[in-house]
Amino acid sequence: MGRRVAVIGGGPSGAITAIALKRHGFEPTLYDKVDPFEEVKQAVQKGELVNIQFGETGGTLGILGNGVKALKNLGLLDYVKEFQEDPMVMELNFMYLDGSDRTCRRTLVEEGVQPMHALRSKLHQILVKAANAEGIKLYGGKKLKTLTQTADDVTVEFEDGTQIVADFVVGADGIHSKTRQLIFPDSAKPVLDATGYITIFDLGTYSDGSVVDFNHPEGIYNDPLNGRFIFTAPFGKNQGEAKIFEMNVKKPLDQADDWRPVSDLPKEAAQLADTLQSWGTEPAIVNCVRHAKRITPVNLYDLPDLPSFYKGRVVLVGDAAHGTVPYAAQGLCQAIEDCGTLADLWGHYQDDYKRAFSMYDKIRVPRTRKVVSLARNTGSRLRASNVVQMKFGRFMMKLVFSLMEWFGVEDEITLHNYRDDIRKVIPDIQFK
The missing domain is CATH 3.50.50.60 (FAD/NAD(P)-binding domain)
Known part of the structure; x- marks a missing residue:
């Protein structure tokens, strides 16, 4: 053979x-x-x-x-x-x-x-x-x-x-x-289940005095009525991530299937943080996302x-x-x-x-x-x-x-x- x-x-x-x-x-x-x-x-x-x-x-x-x-x-x-x-x-x-x-x-x-x-x-x-x-x-x-x-x-x-x-x-x-x-x-x-963003950031105190950290090391923040959830976790040497998803969606995000980070990071980070704030998200998580060093749009599918x-x-x-x-x-x-x-x-x-x-x-x-x-x-x-x-x-x-x-x-x-x-x-x- x-x-x-x-x-x-x-x-x-x-x-x-x-x-x-x-x-x-x-x-x-x-x-x-x-x-x-x-x-x-x-x-x-x-x-x-x-x-x-x-x-x-x-x-x-x-x-x-x-x-x-x-x-x-x-x-x-x-x-x-x-x-x-x-x-x-x-x-x-x-x-x-x-x-x-x-x-x-x-x-x-x-x-x-x-x-x-x-x-x-x-x-x-x-x-x-x-x-x-x-x-x-x-x-x-x-x-x-x-x-x-x-x-x-x-x-x-x-x-x-x-x-x-x-x-x-x-x-x-x-x-x-x-x-x-x-x-x-x-x-x-595959069937579309949710769309969202994966954000990566450094944890700690920044030069502007901002403290970027979680209130709880690993968390799932959820708004069941609106089908929204955020998963947070630390990893590596003082790094963290927040995965943000909306489940009540009908259309996938453009280009998200390629898992490529956004190019205009400051603009996207500010907009995403403002969106989370409008949802009533815990302030510590909003602050983490505002300091993101990488944001990747993603679509979640179920086969x-x-x-x-x-x-x-x-x-x-x-x-x-x-x-x-x-x-x-x-x-x-x-x-x-x-x-x-x-x-x-x-x-x-x-x-x-x-x-x-x-x-x-x-x-x-x-x-x-x-x-x-x-x-x-x-x-x-x-x-x-x-x-x-x-x-x-x-x-x-x-x-x-x-x-x-x-x-x-x-x-x-x-x-x-x-x-x-x-x-x-x-x-x-x-x-x-």
């Missing part, structure tokens, strides 16, 4: 998949639609600030316990140790938008498994560098056009007219995956469930397979679990790729369904059509949090190890 694997998508999930497969004896190559040199050229022509970071940027990504375990299984934990130097606060405060009626959810942490916040752009750079160190090539400006499968291989054609032939294709190209559209043309498209994650010699991972709203903080974690599960199964079955892909489906489809359901249910609780529904929702949330803490209920999502799922169906498997 040939071992050439074309990985479509050079983001974190694509890079992790490529590294994992390389270590199992495969020959992966990464292809990403973004051409950083073309973007620099266009920025110069428009007189805009040049952003030379490859791929998407955005804000932070949460890597909870299950994601940390997955990285450790893959031998990649050392690459992200710098993010663990500033541990994630495992205490999430839920409040109304003005900071009132606070209730706290504490998340269990296993000894030796430290969750973390990772700035997406920095994590991406680390993983691409790691892939390069493994001898994995990455080609930019490769926007997928068609896939043609035969019994023996897959011909991949790109929009620039070039073609390559691979033995297999892994679609790691995100929630708007072209790979998914090509192998499942009748599948439902209707797929019955399968592969067809023939093409298999999907991450958001391409099960992209959903971020309300469970599991997007990257589930992608890492996908990568690890696929690599372990493929490494075990070797030439029997059909068996490997079938077992991948058997393990990952139900697991991701459970996580996606949690994310959707959490999102639904951030909305309310009337005051009675809003108050009842708050009451139930407090009750559930209290019971979980009282009984010490383990979080089967965040304390999970994907290799336990593999052992259940292949008891004699030997992990590399």
